[in-house]
Amino acid sequence: MAKDGSETDHTAEADPTAARRAPAGAAVLREDKTAAIRAAVFEELAAVGFARMSIEGIARRAGVGKTAVYRRWRSKLHLVLDVVSAVAAEGLPTPDTGSLQGDVRMLLEVAARALRHPMASQIIPDLLAEAARSPELAGALKAALHDSRQGVATAMVARAVERGEIPAGADGGLALDLLTGPLYWRLVVVRDELPGDYLDELSAAVVGALGGR
Template identity: 90%
Template sequence: MAKNGSAHDGSDGDSAAARRAPAGAAVLREDKTAAIRAAVFEELAAVGFARMSIEGIARRAGVGKTAVYRRWRSKLHLVLDVVSAVAAAGLPSPDTGSLRGDVRMLLEVAARALRHPMASQIIPDLLAEAARSPELAGALKTALHDSQQGVAAAMVARAVERGEIPAGVDAGLALDLLTGPLYWRLVVVRDDLPGGYLDELAAAVAGALGGR
């Protein structure tokens, strides 16, 4: 009887595990996670952080609220995760053979990102919300500055090695010169870029950094 009982217990355990597996798999499904992350961007662009809700995100993603809460415990943590993912993507690290070429490529990538309708709506809203949320402020600093600092430092280091600029150029200043004018024109003023603007800006940035 003990043998039969053991077999019976093992069978019940296997059956229970089998019954639980689909539910666990559904919680961890990457397509649902991706849909939720995409819905966060859409919801932020549509209603802003203050009015954004887990219910709205779930509805837009086509999932239940439980699917969202099993991954993130609040909308703040969800946004922090999405912002961190953007930070991880970062800017490319171009190596065109010249400082001006590297600057021009980075300006093109940044301009394309800032031209996106969602970015022009989401970034100012999140920056305003960051004034009230230290956690969000820290995540945005990482996404919008710290993660790009290494790219700027590498670009400056290569230019120094090529003898294009003197040693000691501040990578932080390079990053400010790269992104500041574009953010001002595309996000703050919301004006389009005239023809040749990126070429002129690339020349101006390289010149400001001491490029020959």
Template identity: 85%
Template sequence: MAKEGSGNDSTAARRSPAGAAVLREDKTEAIRAAVFEELAVAGFARMSIEGIARRAGVGKTAVYRRWRSKLHLVLDVVSAVAAAGMPTPDTGSLSGDVRVLLEVAARALRHPMASQIVPDLLAEAARSPELAAALKAALHDSQEGVATAMVARAVERGEIPAGADGRLALDLLTGPLYWRLLVVRDEVPAGYLDELTAAVVSALGGR
């Protein structure tokens, strides 16, 4: 019996791990990075698993072992962006917090990849409820908590009236920048973020 048990132990020791145990993290991150590049170059409709694998320097099998379709791959990448979220500033004033968030948003939207990827995915989301939900989480829900916390602190400091709306704050923060940078495709002139900061604070009831 001991001999038989030893043989089984030896076989178990030689047996290769299966499933997630063999998914190398460096390959996973290379694939995720390739998705962003492929989305920016080809767009969601023309993006393919073959193109992603080629750009990541892996075989198609490596992609399919992690995600069963390009939609699920994009959903995963978008969800990762949502998890990263927007930083929560705490400068001690509403205007300071708004200015920081506007700078972060402007920098993100000016990124060449974002300027290509975001409008393309929003258009695709009209045909995919799953993608629409993931984009809502990445582009709105994860940031709404930041805006709501910022507004709550400003209310506690007496800078704005109680009842100020965090969702309105988020709309005011991101709407003008999205329109200017991704719809009109215009530059952000010097002083624009300062003017927008004053407008947001005023709209929320601040002085």
């Protein structure tokens, strides 16, 4: 750490003009350190859970000092909120395969791949439990796990209505529930493998529940 409070970057020593470009009196936050801290949050959450997670542990895992973390976030809650919000901002691509069943099948594949990830299967249940005690975290998780996906499901259903595959008035919210509920139950709660034809059968069931032929 430099005397002026900025994070030390040895490239500035090699290039004197780099130091002159830094804002006077302001801490220069290096992007590589920020990325390392964010990655460490996921690893620490998966390893010890939110309750036992500490700024010290995150800093150690990221290979930085505690000061580097506190310069960016004032508490572990705000750090997790930021990381969760960043995940929500990435969004989910809206499939357009030409049929509702094809779109549903693609979304199920994406969701299943995400839920199979070892970190996700550890982190999501832990954060959902913690959200019961933290309205701020509950709101961030709702945005990351529900709201950001709702628009995708609504657009998918609207296109299916336009194609005449399902009746007008089909509920995008119901579609999202049907898409994610069974997978979360099987992969995160029960922790069971999906049979080879499970996603195909679930796709057909979702289309049928929405009134598809």
